[in-house]
Structures are given as structure tokens and as C-alpha cells.
Amino acid sequence: MRAVSFALEYETGADAVADAFREHPDLYGHSLSCTVTPSHCWRVDRLTGPATALEVAEEAFAEDGHTADCFGASDCPADTRSEVLHRDPSTRILFTSWRRTDECASIPHLALEYVGPGVLFATERRGSRYEWHVLLPSDANLGAFSDAIQAEKAPNVRFDLRQVTDESAWLSAYSGRPALPYTHYEAMAAAVERGYYETPRGITVEELADELDLPRSTLSYRLRRAEAELARSFVGSK
Template structure:
């Protein structure tokens, strides 16, 4: 098996993309994606502020198929969206639709060009929608890449990022802990700059200056990220 990753960047006009663009704390990743010739189903976990989650849930209900489909805006006529879980900082959404003649979704393009046995993992924040695809080693990636480039119209930019072994897909599928994206960015920067080394290589004040953030904002984001990670780690062992 091998995997490849690509990114779609959306301009204004896509309801789901607009919802993510409106709040940098909103982050989504797929828990499952399943495709057959005439149907598609997926489950996504969204995290972020309550108002951003409400906007995103409404956008998925309005045009959830458009998140993955380059066809006409009404191609997902049998669109079904259901919230499997809601709390102030999380939504788990089921989305499914019946494929029509106008539907050219990314998973269906993969099925058409790579055949069965293809798996997907996705991440979404801001303008960026990242796809990670696990496929058989002998699959013809060039045909799928060409098909996606052909189907992306005005307002969507396609960027083929990398082709690797299956480890890249496994890393993407495991997903990050359910952190708002700005909290994840703060912790990632802290790790990169040595904040968690012993002794520390940078202080919160210095890191906040580098990131052009108030010290109190950075401290809050790091504390919340650390709390989420600790609770997730302890919860897994209970």
C-alpha cells in the first residue's frame, strides 16, 4: 500500500468552506469515509467555539455534499445530515447522499480511477481542506490526479503534496486530539521552539512575542491544550 496527500483551497462561495474560514478556531477531521458506486457516507468530528460549530453544522445541512463534490450545486439531492453528538465544543456529524449523474465527488473519482480498497482521511481548517488517500501500490495515481485537476473549477485550487508509504495515511487517520486549531498551533510552536525541553529554551513571554500574541492569550491556549491532552491520555487508560 502507499498513500498520497493533496490540499484543496477554496475561495468564497462554498458554504462549508466559508464556515471554516470564518473562525480560525474551527477544526474538522473525518472519522470515517465510505464509498460505493451510487452512495457516499462519512462521519466528521468538528471542534471549536459553539457559534462556529452551529454555523458549520448549518452549512453541512445546506450543502454537505459540496464539501467533496465538484458537480452541480444540487447534485446531492438525497443529502442526509445528522448530528450524532453535540456539546459546546464538539460536533460529530454523519453525512450521506445518493450519487446522481451530476455528482463527481472526490471519493467517487478515486473509486472510478483506483478501484475498490481505497481509504480516506481528511482534515479541515481555514481555507485548507487536506485529503490523505491510502491506495493499492499498483494503483494509477496519475489518472486520479488528472481527474481532480480537471474537475476543480474556478474558486478551488488543487495542490498535490506528497506520495509516500502508508505511514503518512496512518498518521493522518489517527487525527489530532480535539483541540481548537489555534490551541494546536500554539502547542506546536511551543514544541518546535523548545518550551517543553528541560531546561526550557524559550519562555512564554518570548514565544508570545515571536507569535505576535498577548502573553495571556498564549498562556491560555497552552493551558487548555495541555488539559485536553492530559484528559485524553488519562481517559484512554481508565
């Protein structure tokens, strides 16, 4: 098996879901699963971010969720269903299904047509960039699959074929981020950006807490909880 990674970048107005992510740069999404048959597509997405951003994204998925897969779907009369499987202040898990019509051209269906059954998908989304990681047989016709995406995408969607690697790239993308509360993710992101995890440290906990206007004890707690979740995710908790 091998993995191919590529990205789609949407111009403003090209895709309602992409617009929601572009307007809220702290929003992050990845698909937990994506299943396709010649006539249907089902997927589950996990979104993390601030509550207001999640509300906007949830609404976009409800109205245009199949645009996550289908090129030009804003004009496509697909029979779409979206349902929230889990909701909390920092997370949404969304189920989306849609019935394919003659006007639909989606990445999973193009893979089914040009590569065959048994292809697995993982996606990641932040801002205007929507990354796909596809696990496929080593002898798959990647050129035909890539050409089909180029032919079907709209002019306001840019296709960027990034790399072809072994299956570890797909496994990494599929795992996504650990289920951190957004405040803990925000604290860790600030720590990484300011060099807290560098050697030597670029900033102390006290200095970072002052910058974030947080009590030192609160920041230390959030960092410890985030680090513990990352460690469990890496090692594999039972």
C-alpha cells in the same frame, strides 16, 4: 500500500462548508470515515472549535454537506441527509450521506472509478484548505486519478498534489486530533506559539498566563490536561 496527499483550496463562495471554515480560522475538522459505492457516499466528520464557529459549520453541513465530497455540488440535486451524532460546546460529530446523481463528481467516486474498490480516505480541514490523504494500492494508477480530479474540479477550486508516501502518512491523518476541550487546545496552541515547549523555554507559565489573562492555576491545569490527553492518544489508552 501507499498514501497520496493533496489539498483543495476554495475561493470565497465556491463551497458553503469551506466558507464556514475560512470565516472561523480556529475551526478544525477531520473525517473519521468515508464510505463509497457507485451510487452513494457516507461520511462522519468531527469538528472542534469555539461554539459560535461550530454552529455556523453545522448549518453549512446541513445545507450543503455533500459539497465536502462533490465538485460543483451547489447545483447538484443530490438527495442529502445530515445528522448530528454528538454535540457539546467544543465538538460536533456529523454524519452525512448522499445519493449520487449523473451531475455528481466526487473524489471518492473518482477514486472508485480510476483506482478501484478498497481505497481508504482521511481528511483534514482548516481555513480554506481541505487536505485529503488517500490510502491506495501500490500499483494504483495515481496519474489517471489526479488527472480526473483536475478535469472535474471547478475553476474556483485549486488542486495541489502534495506528496506520495508510505501508509504512515495516512494513519497519522486518520487519527486526527485528540478530543480536547477547546479551552485546553487554545491554551496549548498559545504555549506552542510563544515557545513554552522550546528548549530553553521561550516563556514561563506565569508570563503566558498574564498574556492570556488567566490565573496561573487555570492555565497550568489546562496544559496538564491537554498534555495528558496527547500522551494517552500517542501511547494508546485502554
